Every structure is written in structure tokens, then in C-alpha cells.
Amino acid sequence: YFLSTVGVQASFLPQTEPSEKVETRRTLDDFDTKYVAHIMPWFELTSTITLSHWCNPSFGGSHYESVFGFYSSQDKRVIRKQLLLMQAAGIDGVWIDMQSINWLTAVQAIVGETVNLGMNFAIVIDNFGDPGVADDVADNLKVWMEMPNYYRVFGRPILPYYEHQSKWGTSLMPGWRTKDGHQPYVIGTYWVHKDELPALGYDSLFFWTSADLEWLKTYYENDDIPLKVGSVYRGWREAYLHQHHAGPYMGYLEDTLAMVKDYRPYFAQIVTWNDYTEGTMIEPSWIRDYETGNCGDPSQSFWQSKTKSCEQLAKDDDAADEVYSAGGTMPGCVAGNGEVRCSGSEELACSEVVDCRKPTGQLWGPPPEGCPETGENKTAFGDLAAIAEAILGLPFENSTAQFQAILDGWEPDIEEESGKAAAGAQICIGALLLSVAAATLLAL
Secondary structure, eight states, rough: OOOHHTOGGGGGGGSSOTTTTSSSSSOSSSOOOEEEEEEOOOEEESSSSSSSSTTTTTOOOOEETTTTTTTTTHHHHHHHHHHHHHHTTTTTTEEEEEEEEEEEHHHHHHHHHHHTOOOEEEEEEESSOOHHHHHHHHHHHHHHHHTTTOOETTEEEEEEEOOOOOHHHSOOOOOOOOOTTEEEEEEEHHHTTTTTSTTTTOSSEOOOOOOOHHHHHHHHTTTOOOOOEEEOOOEEOOOSOOOOOOOOOEEHHHHHHHEEEEEEESEEEEEEEEEESOOOOOEEEEETTTOHHHOOGGGSTTTTSSSHHHHHHHHTTTEEEEGGGSSOOOOSSSBBBBOOOOOOOOSOGGOOOEETTSSSSSSSSSSOOSSSOOOOOOOTTTTHHHHHHHHOOOOOHHHHHHHHHHHTOOOOOOOOTTTTOOOOOOOEEEEEHHHHHHHHHOOO
8 A cells, every 4th residue: 555655666665685786896987876874783672771772871861762762773673664764765775883792683683684675784893892893793794794785895895993093092903804815895984094094004984974064075085085985964962971072063964965966975874873872863763852751861961051052162172182073173053054954053052952853752743942933844754854855856745655654564575585695695694693692602
């Protein structure tokens, strides 16, 4: 009923085999930019929700809430809907964050669903908690990199690195080769190496996020970065209790999507799918209703000052070197292109900044207090709909209808484990499960 009622084309249906977009050639000639969503597999549902990543104050709160509510990153039903939403928006695959060997079960659940739905993937080494995580999960990476839907360039599997140099110093590069003898194609973090280009020991660098679009432009135009990994992001609104990287900036989605069209990077990383603490999530979500919310209250975060502006806080911040900007800090809330990106900036207290692109506490509804009264309802699907329009040319009404149908339980008719690609992937997954089990035993 879904296809007929919303009038979409059959091209929306995902393919059972990975597309030809997975790069295996030795050269990069003509190509279509591959949009990939950076997904965090760190969410869990424990016996007490306050101990999970959703609400633990050590990780931070959030101004936002997912349409899925509190979910586990191991829940295949949620993962399937997440990937279907991505596909409906034209996203080619996922880059899965890997900070710990303890995340293997969740990561494998995501990998398994990419196979079932014909999507592509790569693993992003994130050394926040463990400087040697790339070696800790080396056996697993070797298996994943043999899968037909793992991203490769120049015949080599990619291995992006999200680096925390201020914490660990120089990143530890993988000291191993893949099963076919290749070294991984290592893509480092641009903001870490911006002053040392070309970055020694790295094949390329990816951009993360910044309020400074001129800095993003500088990245795209830098000839010392051979393979561009552009960035698509809505902005930043972190709610850490103890950390503070940057003040809130929002409304950057259309500009960063337009820059991808202009510069045509090989990959365009959507930053991020579901980092709720930093407020970068593209996953359909709404602003939390703090009167009914029972955890993750961001009111105590660094940027929620009732007396200082975001810019004043940034100037006082002793962690300013961590701000994602070429020239230091930026004003917290920036307006542009005749649109209100967010409300509250300049000399107003930083706690007055509100996100005017989302409704509060519901799927559709008005933006929060403090936003201009336009009479226009916002939707939790808004960001993803903007991406669908940019990639596929889908009208807002069509994409939001697709997203709603997926939330309501619609699924394509797919025969899992069909085709040579899926069969080969299942063999790899079988080997990986043995590897995961062995790693789990070693960790006990």
C-alpha cells in the first residue's frame, strides 16, 4: 500500500546486493559522491536507564530525543528502521564508530543489517577511550574488510580515524595488513592535522564540523588532501556536564549540502546520524520536553549560562584549542541566508539559544518559544527531508511520507541471504562471530 499511496518510484526499494558504488578500481575517474552516515553504536538499555549512554551525566545530557525513544544499538528492529530511513533519503552507507572492543556486538548487528538491506559500510576507529583500539579489533576489521559491501578506494579498504590527539598524542597506526595483503587506506582527522599538511602517515583526511564555513571551503580547495571526505551537518549543540568543545551553532545543513554539490568530494560524511549529546544527529528527533523528561537534562551543561553569552563563554573557555574552527571560537548562534538558523545570539545569555528547526516533544508541531512566529509547523523529519531533497530531488511531502511509513512498520520485500554478495557476506559474518566470541572471552 505504501508505494501506491504516496506515489513514489520503485527506485526507493533497496537492492539485495551492494551497489557498484563500492569503489574497487585503482583510479578514481568519474564518480558520484557517496553520502555516508556516521553512526554511534554506543546506546544500551540497562536495568537502570540512568547507567546507559542515554542519561549518564558522565557522557552528558541532550536537548533532543529520538523518534525511537531510548533504544539499544544492538536492537536489530531499530537498526533496520534506521538504515531504511537512510536509504529513503539517498544515503549510500554507514561509517560505524568504533571506540571499544566492547562495542563489537552492536557493530556486528549494524553490519549484518547492511548486508540484508544492500547497504555499504566502513569502520571508523575512534581512539577516545583506547589509543590502541585499531589493534584490539584487528581480527574483526580484517574480516569486515573482506566483505563485498565494505568501502574501498584504489583497491584498498578504507579506515577513517577520529583522533583525540590532545588526549593521547600521535595516533597509533594499524601495524597489520588485510587478508589480501593490503594496508588499509587511512583517513585521518583534518582538524588535528590542519597545520601539518600533507599529514605524514595518512592517505587522506576527513572534515568534521565547524561554525566556520570558510574553513570547510579551505579543506575542499586544499590540494594536499588527495581524496576528499566532505561533511554534511546541521550544526552543534552539545550538552556535556564536564566537557565543552564549542558553543551552539545550528542551521548549517543546506549550506553544507550545497558545498558537496559544488566541490563533489568522493565521500560526504553526514555528521552525525545519532550523537545526541553533541546535538549533531540527523536521525529524526524532536526537542525534549524537559517537564516530562526523566533524564539527560542539559540544564547544567557548560553552555547553559543564564548570565553570559555564548561568545563570552567561548572567550573564557580554557579548552578553546578544541573548538572546531580554523581561527578559534565563533559566535554561538549564527543567522544567514535570510533564514533564522536558531534564536538567541550576540549579547543574549547562552541559555536563551534555541533550535528553531525542530518541534518540541512531538513529531510535528511549532518550534520552541523564542523562535519567530511564522505559523509554520516543524517536523522531526525535517533534517532528513532536506538531505533527501539534495541527494534524490524528493519533494518534502514525498520524503516525509516515506519516513512516516518506515516508522509505522513498512519494509521492502527482500529475500535475505540472496545473491552472491549476500552469500559471501554471510561467510564473512560467520567467521566474524567466532572472532567476536573469542574477543569476548579474552575480555572477561
